[in-house]
Amino acid sequence: MNPAVEHSHTELVELRIPSRPEWVALARLAAATVANRVRFSIEEIEDVKLAVAEACTAVIQHDGHGEFIDVTCEALSDLLRIRVRDSGRQGGARAQAQNMNFDEARIAGLGVFLIRTLMDEVSYDVSPQGTDLQMVKRLTGATDH
Amino acid sequence: MDIKVNVREAPGDCYVVDLSGEIDVYTSPKVKDAIGELIDRGVYFLVINLEKVRYIDSTGLGVLIGGLKRVREHGGSVNLVCTNPQIKKIFDITGLVKIFGIFESEDAAMKALV
Numbered sequence: 001m002n003p004a005v006e007h008s009h010t011e012l013v014e015l016r017i018p019s020r021p022e023w024v025a026l027a028r029l030a031a032a033t034v035a036n037r038v039r040f041s042i043e044e045i046e047d048v049k050l051a052v053a054e055a056c057t058a059v060i061q062h063d064g065h066g067e068f069i070d071v072t073c074e075a076l077s078d079l080l081r082i083r084v085r086d087s088g089r090q091g092g093a094r095a096q097a098q099n100m101n102f103d104e105a106r107i108a109g110l111g112v113f114l115i116r117t118l119m120d121e122v123s124y125d126v127s128p129q130g131t132d133l134q135m136v137k138r139l140t141g142a143t144d145h
Numbered sequence: 146m147d148i149k150v151n152v153r154e155a156p157g158d159c160y161v162v163d164l165s166g167e168i169d170v171y172t173s174p175k176v177k178d179a180i181g182e183l184i185d186r187g188v189y190f191l192v193i194n195l196e197k198v199r200y201i202d203s204t205g206l207g208v209l210i211g212g213l214k215r216v217r218e219h220g221g222s223v224n225l226v227c228t229n230p231q232i233k234k235i236f237d238i239t240g241l242v243k244i245f246g247i248f249e250s251e252d253a254a255m256k257a258l259v
Contacts, residue, residue, distance in 0.1 A: 021171035
């Protein structure tokens with residue numbers, strides 16, 4: 001059973017996970033559950049799962065990340081808005097780039113590429129306070145909300 | 146969530162790595178170790194069977210790319226067996242279909258190893 005989310009109603013799910021690899025699966029499963037509420041297809045739900053996992057992985061793999069990752073999933077009638085944030089990071093983006101070797105940087109780039117390809121809108125802000133990535137996935141054929 | 150890795154010898158100088166489960170930032174080190182151990186032993190022709198893999202992310206792709214890079218340094222090759230449409234899609238959109246041999250069956254992947 002998969003009841004539609006009411007048009008004017010927003011369902012918000014907030015999840016805080018430790019910034020460690022073993023918790024990324026929980027974040028992607030939570031995002032998949034919320035995506036299911038927006039009536040995405042199985043393929044679209046898989047896209048959301050991968051995008052959220054890539055965002056969490058990007059946080060974890062960067063030096064000086066915060067202790068937690070906050071994942072916020074907002075389900076509307078025709079779109080899903082997801083925010084992935086870390087906090088309390090010690091170094092900025094410049095420090096991260098310097099500490100990654102070439103292969104790691106290429107794989108991280110692959111993750112960002114996947115997020116941008118699978119989601120309809122992606123924006124992010126990197127500051128000394130942490131990474132803040134926001135992304136939107138729309139139901140196929142849906143117009144601006 | 147876990148990944149199961151099974152390594153078996155195949156005819157010729159080839160090994161098959163069967164993977165089952167989910168390959169992500171948590172589980173990919175286990176896959177990397179298994180492939181790395183084979184290469185360290187001088188095995189440069191591999192078939193990696195992804196038929197039972199339900200999920201793979203960029204860290205998993207990175208492990209496969211790393212393995213391919215290492216065996217190619219020795220004139221080897223890595224072919225993949227993949228039938229899951231979602232996983233095939235990830236190889237498609239990342240362009241990795243152009244660098245890996247991706248096959249529908251293990252037999253086809255074995256035969257194409259050169």
